[in-house]
Amino acid sequence: MTNEIHRGEFVTLFGRSGCGKSTMLNIVAGLLSPISGEVKFEGGPVKGINTHVSYMTQEDTLLPWRTVRKNIEVPLRLRKFKKRDIQDRVDRYLELLNLTAAADRYPSQLSGGMRRRALVARSLVYDPAVILMDEPFGGIDASLREGLHDELRNAVEKLDLTVLFVTHDIPEAALLSDRVLVFRSRDGAPTYLATEVNIPFGEERNLAEVRMSPDYVDVQRDLRMKLEGDEVS
Numbered sequence: 001m002t003n004e005i006h007r008g009e010f011v012t013l014f015g016r017s018g019c020g021k022s023t024m025l026n027i028v029a030g031l032l033s034p035i036s037g038e039v040k041f042e043g044g045p046v047k048g049i050n051t052h053v054s055y056m057t058q059e060d061t062l063l064p065w066r067t068v069r070k071n072i073e074v075p076l077r078l079r080k081f082k083k084r085d086i087q088d089r090v091d092r093y094l095e096l097l098n099l100t101a102a103a104d105r106y107p108s109q110l111s112g113g114m115r116r117r118a119l120v121a122r123s124l125v126y127d128p129a130v131i132l133m134d135e136p137f138g139g140i141d142a143s144l145r146e147g148l149h150d151e152l153r154n155a156v157e158k159l160d161l162t163v164l165f166v167t168h169d170i171p172e173a174a175l176l177s178d179r180v181l182v183f184r185s186r187d188g189a190p191t192y193l194a195t196e197v198n199i200p201f202g203e204e205r206n207l208a209e210v211r212m213s214p215d216y217v218d219v220q221r222d223l224r225m226k227l228e229g230d231e232v233s
């Protein structure tokens with residue numbers, strides 16, 4: 001089964017551990033080649049490192065010797081953005097992620113949630129065509145995750161981001177995604193894309209309302225059933 005991801009979509013790859021979700025992100029990023037099949041990016045095969053994507057994982061890769069502002073500047077400096085543009089962009093993304101007051105702090109002076117927000121800002125600041133996120137909020141306390149979800153979804157809507165997201169967390173997939181691709185693997189056989197679930201909460205969603213809605217529970221149940229492979233088609 002082939003699948004296309006469109007500009008402005010938030011698509012989550014979902015499936016049991018080891019089914020190849022991270023591998024898929026690595027292929028899109030150009031870090032791996034597929035053993036078989038093909039991944040196309042903007043119409044062509046991915047050749048070498050894909051510089052049009054950003055990649056955020058669970059790892060805290062903030063540079064401890066640089067302040068939040070200086071960390072967010074890194075991808076802009078590497079891409080030789082003009083000094084003025086760097087300052088404007090960093091200010092904009094600090095504000096978007098509610099980090100303006102923490103701009104001059106060092107990573108060791110931040111809470112876990114703030115560090116994740118700084119990593120999100122650094123992933124977005126140079127307008128990559130696609131944001132790859134591999135369990136970016138894994139290991140984060142549930143109460144902090146809620147705020148991170150609100151901020152990420154807000155950024156997605158404001159900036160019309162295209163996101164390819166990986167999570168094991170059913171509520172997280174239901175809350176954030178426009179579409180969830182469900183992968184299955186059976187006893188040693190290759191993983192296959194079994195089905196997809198369209199998430200009905202709309203492009204501009206109020207996460208607080210979604211969390212309280214009966215549809216949220218239904219979508220989570222649907223995802224769980226599709227993962228188990230016992231859905232009625």
Ligand SMILES: Nc1ncnc2c1ncn2[C@@H]1O[C@H](COP(=O)(O)OP(=O)(O)OP(=O)(O)O)[C@@H](O)[C@H]1O
Pocket residue numbers: 015016017018019020021022023024032033034035036168
């Ligand atoms: N280059 C490749 N092309 C196709 N499949 C690959 C390639 N490299 C590894 N794989 C397959 O990917 C699987 C590893 O999956 P991966 O670690 O990406 O899973 P995951 O779904 O991200 O797991 P987890 O949820 O535990 O992180 C292996 O079973 C291997 O068969």
